[in-house]
Amino acid sequence: MIINIYINFFMTTISSVFKKLDKQCALIPFITAGDPNLVSTSKALEILDQHGADIIELGLPYSDPLADGPVIQAASSRALKQGINLNNILDMIKMTSSNIVAPIVLFTYYNPVLNLGINNFISAISNAGVKGLLIPDLPIEESDYIISVCKLFNIELILLLAPTSSHERIIKIVKQAPGCIYLVSTTGVTGQKSELTAQLRMLTQTIKEMTHKSIILGFGISTMEQIEEIKDWDINGIVIGSAFVKRLSCSFPDEGLSKIKDFCTAAKRIIIS
Amino acid sequence: MASVGFIGAVAVAPTALPSSRSAFVSATRPVVGVAAPPAVGAARATMMTPPPPGGAAASPASLKTDTVEGVALTASEPQNIADTVYDATVPDARGRYGRFGGQYVPETLMFALEELEAGYAAAIADPAFHEEVNGLLKDFVGRPTPLYFAERLTQHYARADGSGPRIWFKREDLNHTGAHKINNSVMQAVLAKRLGKTRIIAETGAGQHGVATATVCARFGMECEVYMGAQDMERQALNVFRMRLLGARVIPVTAGAGTLSNALSEAIRDWVTRPVETHYIVGSVAGPHPYPYIVRQAHAVIGAETRGQAVAKFGGAPDILIACVGGGSNAIGLFHEFKGDADVRLIGVEAAGKGLDSGEHAATMSRGSLGVLHGSMSYQLQDEWGQLQETHSVSAGLDYPSVGPEHSFMKDTGRCEYVSVTDDEALDAFKLCSRLEGIIPALETAHALAHLDKLCPEVEGNPNIVINLSGRGDKDVNTVVKLFHERGDTDVMG
């Protein structure tokens, strides 16, 4: 137990990934835990880790995924239909996280956290080896307590910014963000194609000028052309979600795994080219 | 007369750390209102030991004060500390009703909520806004609605000596479009116009809110899209047609059970996608702040009228108020005026579906626990992992796994009692009210009426009971024909 804790503690953290990559953009795939099943999720984590992922975002399936579009909604409900719960998922992470280098960021809606109790939840995911936490329906106003608990357990809580955030909110969020800042690239839910406008690029620059904290961009990034375009923006990471989830959720798990391997490899090749 | 002393009446014990067995995974949640003692066991110590930050010793002082044997109790977490004293001035500036309410939405929507809050504050400071809304309520909606003495229902529940409770209906069914919902749609449409929004979206369960919103959009020439669960579209087919006739687009939602909760989620997704040009007219006192507040204010006219009418009809305030609770808007609309009157007893009636222990019901207050759904902290029907549960009620408008945050606050503080009524009991009341009063109530409303069966034999003296007759039942006739047939109600089936 104690040994385990120390191993976790010295493993890669989210910020150390950005530091190591320096100016290069981190590749951050998102997959939904338990879709199509937990064994394949574990394999997927290893495959992504070996084929270019720098950080991996793992979505906890939830009954009411408000911020998600049809692809991730469907993945979530497929996972839940199998009766998968947080306990199974954390067991899987515990087994897998020591085999992979890329740190895991857990993506969850707030209700499952509240339901278990904030302290219990953070402690449990930390014990499983999770390094970061993203809660899309928890605005900065409600985050104080959870930020303090996350600090205790060496979990980086990632805060979100949106193209619609007011200047005052941007200042507040940038200041209070304990780790990196996740800029939502489009108004809307996951899986809708982002426009990647000049306005958005300007917003990333505005934030960059305000802080040294890392910025990652996500929501609606699914094609190689988009990656090609934004890798030269001055940002620290690109999150790709529905594009991975769609490929992975094949009726034949091995086929899905081979598809995400190819996609991840190709995405990485573009980033480093 | 019956009354409750509500100050500090009910103290809900905070939810304790999931107890027993090996770690957190097998914890069972205490249900609302049931105290779970913070168990102290060796098993838990293993999971609550934080990794030593920077190699230093474990748990810092901030958590230590709330720990038992190194175990931080979730009871000490801010959301788990329940209010015990009722406060009629809620919400506070942050949209909190005690620990309930708030704004749990994606960051993309925060600007829209801020804009709405500021826009509403400006509107209510402007006499022209009130003049426009009140003018529409009077001539377009048909307010004020009567407070009607339900004479034969009163006789039905009278004691052998002829004494007993006196039953009154607040006739929201007489509003244009047939339910209370239009009070809110009118106000929010006028507000949306002021905010410069060109497109209106709404969710609907029974279809009454959708029809009300489609109606005001037709009146104002605004684009209107209504999200409705696929199952609800089937059981409320008449209302689907009405919306289309009024020029609205009805969008079926197939996710989950295809009911109100799924429709609400889909409407929020739409709003996240097009927040700049869209105003979302939420149909109940649910959703993120400021919705529970502004929807309450829109319906407060129900109670305000009742106050004056009660004085005129029976020379004082009512003793007991009853309303059905889906999200809770018709209930809050009636209760708001009286919630500071400590001797007015408030009763909210939820849907017990096929029974509280059947797993098929929508009785959030009886079987729910604390959580966040649709942007608001409140009681929810959820499983032990915090996954929302599918609900069931014969009435689409009550088929919702959550409840408005102000109701949860009134529950915690004991200001309002919450009871539940099964599908069958509601159907009986549906028939009884039709036969005795010549009023076919909505199935939602029938739940409030059904509670009279339990309440009337228990009360002493001759209290004046006001029931919010929230809507008329034409929309439910299809559903009811089928159910009466199944039950073998030969008296109505011929």
Ligand SMILES: Cc1ncc(COP(=O)(O)O)c(C=O)c1O
């Ligand atoms: C007639 C009627 N009563 C009650 C309700 C329940 O909603 P609420 O609890 O917000 O009043 C509805 C909802 O559709 C309704 O149509």
